[in-house]
Amino acid sequence: xxxxxxxxxxxxxxxxxxxxxxxxxxxxxxxxxxxxxxxxxxxxxxxxxxxxxxxxxxxxxxxxxxxxxxxxxxxxxxxxxxxxxxxxxxxxxxxxxxxxxxxxxxxxxxxxxxxxxxxxxxxxxxxxxxxxxxxxxxxxxxxxxxxxxxxxxxxxxxxxxxxxxxxxxxxxxxxxxxxxxxxxxxxxxxxxxxxxxxxxxxxxxxxxxxxxxxxxxxxxxxxxxxxxxxxxxxxxxxxxxxxxxxxxxxxxxxxxxxxxxxxxxxxxxxxxxxxxxxxxxxxxxxxxxxxxxxxxxxxxxxxxxxxxxxxxxxxxxxxxxxxxxxxxxxxxxxxxxxxxxxxxxxxxxxxxxxxxxxxxxxxxxxxxxxxxxxxxxxxxxxxxxxxxxxxxxxxxxxxxxxxxxxxxxxxxxxxxxxxxxxxxxxxxxxxxxxxxxxxxxxxxxxxxxxxxxxxxxxxxxxxxxxxxxxxxxxxxxxxxxxxxxxxxxxxxxxxxxxxxxxxxxxxxxxxxxxxxxxxxxxxxxxxxxxxxxxxxxxxxxxxxxxxxxxxxxxxxxxxxxxxxxxxxxxxxxxxxxxxxxxxxxxxxxxxxxxxxxxxxxxxxxxxxxxxxxxxxxxxxxxxxxxxxxxxxxxxxxxxxxxxxxxxxxxxxxxxxxxxxxxxxxxxxxxxxxxxxxxxxxxxxxxxxxxxxx
Amino acid sequence: xxxxxxxxxxxxxxxxxxxxxxxxxxxxxxxxxxxxxxxxxxxxxxxxxxxxxxxxxxxxxxxxxxxxxxxxxxxxxxxxxxxxxxxxxxxxxxxxxxxxxxxxxxxxxxxxxxxxxxxxxxxxxxxxxxxxxxxxxxxxxxxxx
Numbered sequence: 001x002x003x004x005x006x007x008x009x010x011x012x013x014x015x016x017x018x019x020x021x022x023x024x025x026x027x028x029x030x031x032x033x034x035x036x037x038x039x040x041x042x043x044x045x046x047x048x049x050x051x052x053x054x055x056x057x058x059x060x061x062x063x064x065x066x067x068x069x070x071x072x073x074x075x076x077x078x079x080x081x082x083x084x085x086x087x088x089x090x091x092x093x094x095x096x097x098x099x100x101x102x103x104x105x106x107x108x109x110x111x112x113x114x115x116x117x118x119x120x121x122x123x124x125x126x127x128x129x130x131x132x133x134x135x136x137x138x139x140x141x142x143x144x145x146x147x148x149x150x151x152x153x154x155x156x157x158x159x160x161x162x163x164x165x166x167x168x169x170x171x172x173x174x175x176x177x178x179x180x181x182x183x184x185x186x187x188x189x190x191x192x193x194x195x196x197x198x199x200x201x202x203x204x205x206x207x208x209x210x211x212x213x214x215x216x217x218x219x220x221x222x223x224x225x226x227x228x229x230x231x232x233x234x235x236x237x238x239x240x241x242x243x244x245x246x247x248x249x250x251x252x253x254x255x256x257x258x259x260x261x262x263x264x265x266x267x268x269x270x271x272x273x274x275x276x277x278x279x280x281x282x283x284x285x286x287x288x289x290x291x292x293x294x295x296x297x298x299x300x301x302x303x304x305x306x307x308x309x310x311x312x313x314x315x316x317x318x319x320x321x322x323x324x325x326x327x328x329x330x331x332x333x334x335x336x337x338x339x340x341x342x343x344x345x346x347x348x349x350x351x352x353x354x355x356x357x358x359x360x361x362x363x364x365x366x367x368x369x370x371x372x373x374x375x376x377x378x379x380x381x382x383x384x385x386x387x388x389x390x391x392x393x394x395x396x397x398x399x400x401x402x403x404x405x406x407x408x409x410x411x412x413x414x415x416x417x418x419x420x421x422x423x424x425x426x427x428x429x430x431x432x433x434x435x436x437x438x439x440x441x442x443x444x445x446x447x448x449x450x451x452x453x454x455x456x457x458x459x460x461x462x463x464x465x466x467x468x469x470x471x472x473x474x475x476x477x478x479x480x481x482x483x484x485x486x487x488x489x490x491x492x493x494x495x496x497x498x499x500x501x502x503x504x505x506x507x508x509x510x511x512x513x514x515x516x517x518x519x520x521x522x523x524x525x526x527x528x529x530x531x532x533x534x535x536x537x538x539x540x541x542x543x544x545x546x547x548x549x550x551x552x553x554x555x556x557x558x559x560x561x562x563x564x565x566x567x568x569x570x571x572x573x574x575x576x577x578x579x580x581x582x583x584x585x586x587x588x589x590x591x592x593x594x595x596x597x598x599x600x601x602x603x604x605x606x607x608x609x610x611x612x613x614x615x616x617x618x619x620x621x622x623x624x625x626x627x628x629x630x631x632x633x634x635x636x637x638x639x640x641x642x643x644x645x646x647x648x649x650x651x652x653x654x655x656x657x658x659x660x661x662x663x664x665x666x667x668x669x670x671x672x673x674x675x676x677x678x679x680x681x682x683x684x685x686x687x688x689x690x691x692x693x
Numbered sequence: 694x695x696x697x698x699x700x701x702x703x704x705x706x707x708x709x710x711x712x713x714x715x716x717x718x719x720x721x722x723x724x725x726x727x728x729x730x731x732x733x734x735x736x737x738x739x740x741x742x743x744x745x746x747x748x749x750x751x752x753x754x755x756x757x758x759x760x761x762x763x764x765x766x767x768x769x770x771x772x773x774x775x776x777x778x779x780x781x782x783x784x785x786x787x788x789x790x791x792x793x794x795x796x797x798x799x800x801x802x803x804x805x806x807x808x809x810x811x812x813x814x815x816x817x818x819x820x821x822x823x824x825x826x827x828x829x830x831x832x833x834x835x836x837x838x
Contacts, residue, residue, distance in 0.1 A: 066826035069697050071806075075830050155700050155739060
């Protein structure tokens, strides 16, 4: 029962709960009030009846005293006959002190049989009378009659007893009718309360139900812009406020979410920097264009465009300038392309373009040329004029391939060909390129495992003192012994290593191996044999090149003075500040720095004094030609003179003839390196050379 | 009987003050009534002790609240009545016509029952108030001329 009531209270609607609550409260109040008043009424009625009877009996007793005293029952009866006006008095009697009946009165309407008195009149023994009186007294409950006795007192002495038998049925009827009327009023009040509570509960339930309704509407329609109007400033009002605030919050969050989604969409399909479509969108559009082209029997040209030497600009002028350049390049390309063509940025400085409905390969080439021409005008970046060129690869759909991946790869290969062919040009793809392109990719992946699989080895080319003819140092030269392709020269695989990033592992290996070898010779008693190691541009850009060198020296225990790092001119110019800083740290460690291929680069000699350089290596091309053209000889002479004035050592590379050697000696070149004296050899062979002195 | 009568009568304050402790019943002559009265000696009525005193036909009546007349000749009776006339004395006699001839209460034998006559005018003369209950039971008589 209790569980049922609880379940009802919990699960029924607020309307019903409130109605029940009001009804219950009013019911309890009404009922208790009714009961209290009814009981009070009954008590007061009975009390009054008793008082009436008592006073009646008292009056009677006063009026019959003399009759008893003077033994005049007739007179007593006459007095009692006056009770006939009191319809509720059924009978009255007077007892002597010895409990015998002195006189008795029976109302006209009363049935003597229902009263015990008539029997008494004939047989009036005191005991029987006593019993009857007792019996009459017991009639009080359960019967409609009530018996009341009062003593008759004269001069302080009891001279007899007067008794009244009253009819209580009227009182009972009166009480019952009172209760009935009260119950009817109660029922009417309950009905009134019910209808009133139906109205009253709305004051509380309606705003709550409205709110719940609004909530349902919101959750169904997902329309969070909905707002509710609060009914008042009570707790429900603040509930409304809270609801509105919550909706507002949700709406705002939705908005932010939507914006982020749009932003993500944009990020997913557009390049943040240039606002050009990205690879994903490009592929999507290209696929659609291809589908259309198949139906219309048209051709599409796919162009792959890569800026030449963009890395240099990034490194020398900074990334923000590089980014600016990319933005301007994107803008310029947008100017020459049709709307139906798509220019996309794949990443870095790589752009892809497709041109729909191209009539012939020549037309594609014309577009490519137009793009190249765009770059003839310098870019103005942060106040600086920058010239930049680009290389373009072109492939055709459906002639070259029907597959996006292949088309992009073809264009990429053709672009690389354009770069290989001197940059600032375009190349049309042909299937022969593919083979070479595949080679590149294959080599690059092979190179990744070359260090681990011990496919790399070092050769050492000795440097000789021009005057004494003794070996004063060696240059470590890397070779790659490919398991299938045989020996691969560094100028073939180093660019690949730089592109793929495996250059760092290679550099580290070279440094360690070379230092270990130099240490070995040092320990073997060949004092002062220096070890020169070539550092690639990419490695130098990495700040940890210093740490790498230090680690190699620590690992091997080679005195830093025996290590020489060879860098190219262009590396210094491109990396200006950073290179200067790096070189200074290396120099402080005691390491020597040499400039390789000197003379081929910018030929700007002014920078030389800024860098902590120890020696210059004259490029082999000058050495080869110096005996044929006076120009080159003049250059060699000038380099040597200048180096000496800067207190730099001069090394001549690629010395192959006696004539060259003699010339260099004459010019004052201190160190010679070349096939004339020794080609690059293995460590064992060099051991032998050292032994020979 | 005399005792019962006193309960339904009230004397004026000067004759029987509320603070008085005794009530004097005077008797004159002989007879059944007087014999009964003798037994009232030392009884209590209205909270006062009853004292019975004999008086001679010519004796003083001062201090009597009740005067019971026995069997006396007519002249003695009227003489006593005449003398008690101005006093607050309840006069009682066992004879019909006593009340009518100036007494206050007269007993009459009516069959087996004893009835009594009361003369309200006489009572008023003696400044004695008679209870209406008693009057209701009594036979009311007037002074006979």
